[in-house]
Amino acid sequence: MIITHDLGKTYGNRAVVDGLDLRVPEGCVYGFLGPNGSGKSTTMKMLLSLVRPTSGEIHIMGRPMRRSTRRELLGHIGSLIESPPAYGHLTGRENMRLVQRLLDLTDNQVTQAVRTVRLRDHLEKKVRDYSLGMKQRLGLAMALAREPRLLILDEPTNGLDPAGIEEIRRLLTKVADDGTTVMVSSHLLGEIDRTATVLGILGNGRMLFQGTRDELFARSVPDVLVDTSEPQRAAALTARWHTSRLDGATVRLSGLDDKATAGVVSLLVHEDIEIHGVRRDSQSLEDVFMDLTEERGL
Amino acid sequence: MGSVRAEFLKLKRSLSWAVVVLLPLMAVTTGVVNTVVSDQQLGNGWHTLWLRVVVFYGLFPLALGVAALASLVWRVEHRGGNWNALMGRPVSSAQVVIAKLAVLAALAAAMQTVLLAGLVVAGKLVFALPGIPPARYLLVSVVIVLACLPVAALQSGLSMLMRSFAAPVAVALLGAVGGVLLVVTRVEGVAMVVPYGLLGRATQLGTGMFVDSGAVTTGVVAALVAAALGLTAAVVAGTATVLDRLDIR
Secondary structure (H helix, E strand, O other): OEEEEEEEEEEOOEEEEEEEOOEEOOOOEEEEEOOOOOOHHHHHHHHOOOOOOOEEEEEEOOEEOOOOOHHHHHOOEEEEOOOOOOOOOOEHHHHHHHHHHHHOOOHHHHHHHHHHOOOHHHOOOEHHHOOHHHHHHHHHHHHHOOOOOEEEEEOOOOOOOHHHHHHHHHHHHHHHHOOOEEEEEEOOHHHHHOOOOEEEEEEOOEEEEEEEHHHHHHHOOOOEEEEEOOHHHHHHHHOOOOEEEEEOOEEEEEOOOHHHHHHHHHHHHHOOOOEEEEEEOOOOHHHHHHHHHHHOOO | OHHHHHHHHHOOOOOHHHHHHHHHHHHHHHHHHHHHHOOOOOOOOHHHHHHHHHHHHHHOHHHHHHHHHHHHHHHHHHOOOHHHHHHOOOOOHHHHHHHHHHHHHHHHHHHHHHHHHHHHHHHHHOOOOOOOOOOHHHHHHHHHHHHHHHHHHHHHHHHHHOOOOHHHHHHHHHHHHHHHHHHHOOOHHHHOOOHHHHHHHHHOOOOOOOOOOOOOOHHHHHHHHHHHHHHHHHHHHHHHHHHHHOOOO
C-alpha cells in the first residue's frame, strides 16, 4: 500500500527523517512507533504530501505521491494528523456537511461515518464544546466519510482517557476488518500493541525495526533467570563470562543463547551450587521496544 | 465549486459579519456627526454626503477592514489540525486560495452594500435629502468592490502565511498609508498597480478629490477594473504557487 525509498527530510542541517524505507502491506494495521520527536509526524506528513521530502520517493497504491499527483491519491486517503481538525464555531453536523461538500460525498457516506464513531447524538453541539475524545472521533468521522482505502492516523489516542483509548482501538479494528489499510502512530507501545499487525519502530528519524510482532520478539533474547541456593556466589561466578546481576534473590543473565545457558548451569553444578530453577524472563513488547531504543543510544 | 461552497459554510456564526456591519456604519456615522457638529450644509446634496463618508473611508478603514476579514477567514485554519485537514484533501492549492478570495469578495460586497444603505438612511433621516442617490454611485460601488479584490487577495496570502491576526492588519495599515501617499501625491500610475493605492484611487472615483477629475468616465472605470482584475489574478497565482511549495508544519 505504501512504499518509500530513502525518504528523508532535513530542516536546516537537522535531519528529522533519514533514509526511511517504509513497507506498509495492504490490509494491515501498521503500528508506527517511536519516542516523541523521532520523526513520526513528519513522515506521515510527507506521506500525505503536506511536507515535501528533501530526498527519496513515496509510492502509494502503486502511484508516486508528490505535490503534483497528491490530488488523485488524497481522495482515497483519510488522515488525522496532530490535533483533530474541525471548526469550533460550527456544530458537528455543519463540520460534516463541510467535508461532504468538499469531497462530494453522499448523505449515506456521512451518516455511516458518524455512526461508526458513535457521534450521532452530539451533532447539534458546537465543536468548541466537545470533549477531546469527541473531537478526535469527529476527526475520524471526517477522515472515514470518504471511505478511504488507506487511513493515516497520527497519535489518535493522545490525551484520551483509558475509555477513549479503548474506543479508538475498537474503531481501528473495525475499520481494518472492513478492508481499510490503517497506519497509526504512537509513542506508547501499549496503545497499539494489540491492534497492530505490522510494526515500524522509528528512532531519531531512522527505522530501527520493521516487521511483524513475532519478528520483533525474535530480535532480542529475553534474560535467563536462575534461582539457586547461593545467589550471591552464583552471580559473582557467572559475572566473569556474562552480563549478570542479582535481581532480588534471583540471578539475572542477559544475552544468553541456549548453549550459553547450558554452560552456566553446568558451571554452577560444578561449583556445588544447588539450582532450584532456570527460566526465560517473560518479555513484553515494551521491553523489546526499550531494548531497541536504548541500543541505539536514544 | 465544492471548496467555495464549503468556505461559505465556515462564515456561519463568524465574527466577520460584525466587521461587515460595523465598519461601514462607523464611517457613515463619522461623516454624519462631522457634518452636524460643524454645522455645515450638504451643499450638493447626496454628492456632498458621499464625499464626507466615502473619501475618508476609502483612505484607511476600508483596507484595514478587508485585512481584518482576511485574518478572520484564515484564523480558523490555523487552529487545531485544520491546516493538515485542509491540505490533506484532494483540493488543489489554487482552489484553496480562490475559495478564500471568493468569500472575501462576498464580504467586501456586503460591506459596500451596508455602506450604501447606511448612506441612504442617513441622507433621508438626518438630512432629509430629496429622492435617492444618483445611480452612478451604484457603478462606483461596484468598482470599489472590485478594487477590494487585489487587497483581499494580498491580505489573504499574508494571513495564510502568518498565524498572527494582527501582523497582516499592520501590513495593511502600512500599505494603506503608502496608498494614500501615492494618491495624494498624484502618482496615479504607481497607485494603479499597488493594491492599496488602487483601492484608495477607486474610492475617490467621481469625487474630484486628489487625482480624480470628478467625472465617472468609461476610460477611468475601465482602467480601474482592468487593473483590479489583473492585480488580483497575479496575486492569486503567486499565492497558489507559494502554497504549493509550502510545508505544513
